[in-house]
Amino acid sequence: MLKQMATEPAATVAPSHAAGTTTTKSQATFPLSMATPGVFVRVAALRGSGMERRMTEMGLNVGAEIRVVQHQGGGLVVQRGESRFALGAGLAHRVMVVPV
Numbered sequence: 001m002l003k004q005m006a007t008e009p010a011a012t013v014a015p016s017h018a019a020g021t022t023t024t025k026s027q028a029t030f031p032l033s034m035a036t037p038g039v040f041v042r043v044a045a046l047r048g049s050g051m052e053r054r055m056t057e058m059g060l061n062v063g064a065e066i067r068v069v070q071h072q073g074g075g076l077v078v079q080r081g082e083s084r085f086a087l088g089a090g091l092a093h094r095v096m097v098v099p100v
Contacts, residue, residue, distance in 0.1 A: 027099060033076065033092035035068045041097035042066075048094045055095070058085060065100055 029044045043064045046052045055061060059080055070077040074089025087095070 029096040029098055031093045032068070032078070032087070032095040032097050033071075033074070033089060035071070035076075035097060037068050037071045037076075040065055040067050040100040042100050043095060044098045045096040046094065047096060051094055059083060060085065060095070066097075 032041065032043075035041050043055075043060060043062050043066065046055050046062060052062070060066065060078070064080055066078045066080045068076055069079050069084060074092070075087060076092055077084055077086050079085075
């Protein structure tokens with residue numbers, strides 16, 4: 001006697017990757033350097049040695065919601081509250097964000 005198999009797909013779990021590049025079920029992280037100007041994003045992870053301390057001192061810690069104000073060349077200007085920060089390309093590429 002054969003049992004009828006369920007036709008519903010099995011639940012999937014998003015894979016986790018290297019530190020700072022985890023994915024959630026609906027949103028994947030990407031570097032801040034790839035964010036579009038005018039878009040609000042949330043800092044998801046900081047990659048690199050000493051990054052967390054340096055960024056936290058600036059007020060751009062994990063969980064902070066920021067807006068990309070200007071993106072020119074490799075660098076960009078971001079805003080958190082009333083404060084604006086200019087970030088170089090290397091630093092912006094190591095800040096992982098998700099859309100808000």
